[in-house]
Amino acid sequence: MRLGIAGLGTVAQGLLALVRELGTHLDSCSDHALEVTRVASRRPRSEVDLLGATFDSRVDSLVSDDVDVVVELIGGTEAARQLVCGALEAGKPVVTANKALLAEHGNSIFELARSRGVSVGFEASVCGGVPIIHTLHTSLAGTQIREIAGIVNGTCNFVLSTMEERDVSLASAVSEALRLGVAEADPRFDIDGIDAGQKLSLLAALAFGMPIRSNAVRVEGISAVSREDVRLAGELGFRIRHIAQARCGSEAIELGVHPALIKCDSTLAQVRGVLNAVALRTSALDKLVLLGPGAGGRATAAAVLSDLLEVARNRGKPPPIGRTRTLAITGMKTPSRFYVNVPALDRPGVMGQLGEIMSNHDVSLDAILQKPADARTPRARTWVPVALLTSPITSSELATVLQELTPLTDPQRSIRTIRVMDSEY
Ligand code: HSE
Numbered sequence: 416m417r418l419g420i421a422g423l424g425t426v427a428q429g430l431l432a433l434v435r436e437l438g439t440h441l442d443s444c445s446d447h448a449l450e451v452t453r454v455a456s457r458r459p460r461s462e463v464d465l466l467g468a469t470f471d472s473r474v475d476s477l478v479s480d481d482v483d484v485v486v487e488l489i490g491g492t493e494a495a496r497q498l499v500c501g502a503l504e505a506g507k508p509v510v511t512a513n514k515a516l517l518a519e520h521g522n523s524i525f526e527l528a529r530s531r532g533v534s535v536g537f538e539a540s541v542c543g544g545v546p547i548i549h550t551l552h553t554s555l556a557g558t559q560i561r562e563i564a565g566i567v568n569g570t571c572n573f574v575l576s577t578m579e580e581r582d583v584s585l586a587s588a589v590s591e592a593l594r595l596g597v598a599e600a601d602p603r604f605d606i607d608g609i610d611a612g613q614k615l616s617l618l619a620a621l622a623f624g625m626p627i628r629s630n631a632v633r634v635e636g637i638s639a640v641s642r643e644d645v646r647l648a649g650e651l652g653f654r655i656r657h658i659a660q661a662r663c664g665s666e667a668i669e670l671g672v673h674p675a676l677i678k679c680d681s682t683l684a685q686v687r688g689v690l691n692a693v694a695l696r697t698s699a700l701d702k703l704v705l706l707g708p709g710a711g712g713r714a715t716a717a718a719v720l721s722d723l724l725e726v727a728r729n730r731g732k733p734p735p736i737g738r739t740r741t742l743a744i745t746g747m748k749t750p751s752r753f754y755v756n757v758p759a760l761d762r763p764g765v766m767g768q769l770g771e772i773m774s775n776h777d778v779s780l781d782a783i784l785q786k787p788a789d790a791r792t793p794r795a796r797t798w799v800p801v802a803l804l805t806s807p808i809t810s811s812e813l814a815t816v817l818q819e820l821t822p823l824t825d826p827q828r829s830i831r832t833i834r835v836m837d838s839e840y
Pocket residue numbers: 542567568569570571599605610709710
């Protein structure tokens with residue numbers, strides 16, 4: 416099976432290295448030996464061993480008679496879309512690691528692939544080396560997926576776990592991620608949750624048999640999480656993680672990306688640094704967790720290779736996404752507990768008023784934690800963080816309560832809220 420690889424970045428280099436290293440093992444995996452016949456990239460790299468492939472600076476050169484499968488590893492959306500669609504039009508299967516491309520154009524790409532009877536492999540597009548796409552599509556085909564809860568962005572997980580382990584601010588944890596090369600030079604795409612939202616849209620489409628709806632995912636990043644929140648959550652027995660969550664109900668599919676408090680002893684709370692983990696709850700398996708490297712050249716290249724072997728074993732298999740389920744998409748509607756950090760004015764009676772507001776809205780408090788004020792500031796002019804854990808409520812109930820709490824707070828500061836994820840993962 417002759418491969419045309421577009422791109423010569425980290426993943427493409429990892430793929431070339433794996434093909435070279437695994438030679439005879441790969442030959443034994445299918446009836447078709449893999450051979451790289453073409454590599455195309457705008458930037459040549461003389462130091463990379465192209466395994467004897469022809470090099471070209473134009474990626475559209477890959478849609479050629481001596482290429483059976485096109486491997487798209489250039490990233491971005493426009494040039495990648497043209498390449499992928501050109502290959503599919505020509506009846507060539509495609510393997511891609513490009514989640515942004517699929518989040519934006521996946522529905523039309525999969526439709527085109529289906530009409531041409533060829534496959535689109537995208538294991539590497541979500542969580543790098545963690546085999547979540549094949550798991551959802553193949554291994555769990557005999558059970559209905561009810562819920563997905565994943566740590567799908569390594570940068571956010573590195574930042575949150577560094578804040579917790581080193582007791583540092585978000586800004587210094589982000590600087591550390593940049594210094595170590597863990598984060599992209601511009602980390603906003605990750606920190607703001609966009610990357611996780613795109614990944615969730617692909618997972619949900621596969622898990623629940625619906626079109627890809629990346630614009631329908633409610634996305635909240637981690638930039639509002641403070642060192643104080645991390646400390647207070649710890650004292651309450653929780654860690655903060657950035658979670659991509661999807662839940663399939665009878666009338667709607669809830670999709671959301673947000674920071675969440677999760678119990679310290681849960682599996683997801685143990686996930687530190689750049690690792691990714693995806694927890695699933697299904698009709699037949701109570702719970703399943705996949706954990707591993709969500710990025711990195713070799714790990715992601717191994718996912719690309721698994722798709723290539725899939726093509727070699729089973730050419731022409733249609734892509735797994737494209738059925739159209741008509742359930743509505745909503746944000747997270749199911750009531751959940753919330754952590755609420757109230758910068759309360761430090762004066763007598765405030766705690767009583769706070770309790771009364773909660774009770775007026777039938778919200779019970781599972782925990783209250785108040786830190787003493789800084790002794791150097793005059794008491795009448797200071798504020799103290801009061802951390803609350805509410806009983807399960809909806810986001811709109813929470814919004815009403817917050818409005819009433821505002822007069823009790825320091826006007827310079829805002830109330831911070833973080834969802835508690837009580838599912839046992
Ligand atoms: N930037 C991503 C992350 C990896 O931090 O997880 C690529 O999807």
